[in-house]
Structures are given as structure tokens and as C-alpha cells.
Amino acid sequence: MFTGLVQAVGRLRRHAHGVTISGLSGLDPLALGDSVAVDGVCLTVSGLMTDAFRADVSEETLRRSTLAAKAEAGAAVNLEPALRLSDRLGGHLVSGHVDGLGEVLAVTREAGSWRLELAWQDAAYGRYVCDKASVAVDGISLTVAGSSAAGEHFWIAVIPHTWQSTTLLERRVGDRVNLEADLLAKYTERLLRQDAPPRASEQPLDQAWMAEHGWG
Structure with missing residues (x-):
């Protein structure tokens, strides 16, 4: 971990x-x-x-x-x-098991930060992305600043220390990056779906789905 x-x-x-x-x-x-x-x-x-x-x-x-x-x-x-049990958890829990690749869509210099826009290669992973969620980009713990409705396209505000201390400063439009979605989001989805009928796993996990299956 x-x-x-x-x-x-x-x-x-x-x-x-x-x-x-x-x-x-x-x-x-x-x-x-x-x-x-x-x-x-x-x-x-x-x-x-x-x-x-x-x-x-x-x-x-x-x-x-x-x-x-x-x-x-x-x-x-x-x-x-790897994390020691005595270490501070300054980022978020990252398993080191990459979910998939992402593509750099834009890199923009802003006042006091950089805006990094990314897209999942497999758009299905967008369901784990929401505003202020955590995501690991090439192993770096980052916070989602905003996203498209389905989450397949999202952007991050990167502070100068992170930019200069990692490989992010080398990223260019079109580059591929390793992405790992928030571990807690994946486990939560798994737990919610495990008691649902088999066909229910194909439906989007939205408010209507949760109400239908006893979670609302």
C-alpha cells in the first residue's frame, strides 16, 4: 500500500x-x-x-x-x-495496481498552479471520478478539481511543489499516464452490487438504482 x-x-x-x-x-x-x-x-x-x-x-x-x-x-x-503502519497518510490510499491508461488533453499554466486535463482511455472508469475525489496519476496522489458528467474527462490543479518534485513537469499533450481510481470508491461499488440480481450489475449505480435495491 x-x-x-x-x-x-x-x-x-x-x-x-x-x-x-x-x-x-x-x-x-x-x-x-x-x-x-x-x-x-x-x-x-x-x-x-x-x-x-x-x-x-x-x-x-x-x-x-x-x-x-x-x-x-x-x-x-x-x-x-511502501507505506509503513507508523507513517502519516498525507495523500490517499493507493494500491499500486493501475486501473488503466489516461491521456493528457491539456497542460495550462495558471496563477500559482498548473491545470492538468486528462481522459481515461477506458471511459467506463469515469464512474469513479467526481469533484474533490482522489486519483493517482503516475503514482501521484492528486485531487480532482472538476470533471465531465460521466467522469471520463477530468482536470486537476497541481501546486508548484508537486509539479517540480515529480515527472508532471515533463508531461505534454498526447502523453499517456498510469491512472488508479480511488480504492474506496471501487470497494463501495462492489459492496453495493454484491447482493443485487446479476443483471443489475449492468445498470448505472445512480440514485434510482440504489433506491430500487434497498439503499435509498
Whole structure:
């Protein structure tokens, strides 16, 4: 489990059995078997070197995230070690299991912040997005400032510290990012639907649905 508060920005490269992440300055000391969020993807440390570590990556992870493309390019990635039970929860609960990809629609400089507009590649995940909800973008805990009616298109106000301390300052229109929806929203939906008839899972989870199934 993670919080979405990035500790360091490293460099990602591909090797025969997975990836190598270098540039660990600012990251807490790691040990074999530790979990690290790499651009929001939970990876396990399988090898340690001076200022670098290796991790095995499954084909499923490569398909659902930007890691393959970034490893080929030797791109910068956000790094966060797993949360300790004694740590402060400064962001939100992030599992490190990417739901899907998003696309950068616009990057706009505003007074005291940057406006980052994003769209889910799979619009169905928009149902987990609402104003002031949390979302992890490349492993960064961010707050939704506004969204379209269905949530598939949303935007975020990014403060200067977050902008300068993460890979967000490198994002350009058309870039792909890893997105993880709010964990609590996904579990809430699951719990609400579990006792409903099978066909009810195909219907939108709105106020009318909740009233029909005894939640209103």
C-alpha cells in the first residue's frame, strides 16, 4: 500500500527479465523483497545495486501501464516505497495496481498552479471520478478539481511543489499516464452490487438504482 506522495524521481530501463530503476537519491533505503511504486505500479525489488534496483515485470503489467514504453526510452519515473503502519497518510490510499491508461488533453499554466486535463482511455472508469475525489496519476496522489458528467474527462490543479518534485513537469499533450481510481470508491461499488440480481450489475449505480435495491 502507498500514499501517492513521491519520494524520488528515478530513471527506468529495460533488462532481460524486467526493469532497472536508477537514481534513488532521496528514497528510503531498500531491501530485497521490498515493494516500490514506480509511476504508480507496485513492483518488488529483486536485485539491489549502488543507487539502483531491479524488478521483474509481468506481461500483464506491461500491457496495462506505460512501463514498457518508458523503459525503452529510459524515461524518468516517480518512486515511492511502501507505506509503513507508523507513517502519516498525507495523500490517499493507493494500491499500486493501475486501473488503466489516461491521456493528457491539456497542460495550462495558471496563477500559482498548473491545470492538468486528462481522459481515461477506458471511459467506463469515469464512474469513479467526481469533484474533490482522489486519483493517482503516475503514482501521484492528486485531487480532482472538476470533471465531465460521466467522469471520463477530468482536470486537476497541481501546486508548484508537486509539479517540480515529480515527472508532471515533463508531461505534454498526447502523453499517456498510469491512472488508479480511488480504492474506496471501487470497494463501495462492489459492496453495493454484491447482493443485487446479476443483471443489475449492468445498470448505472445512480440514485434510482440504489433506491430500487434497498439503499435509498
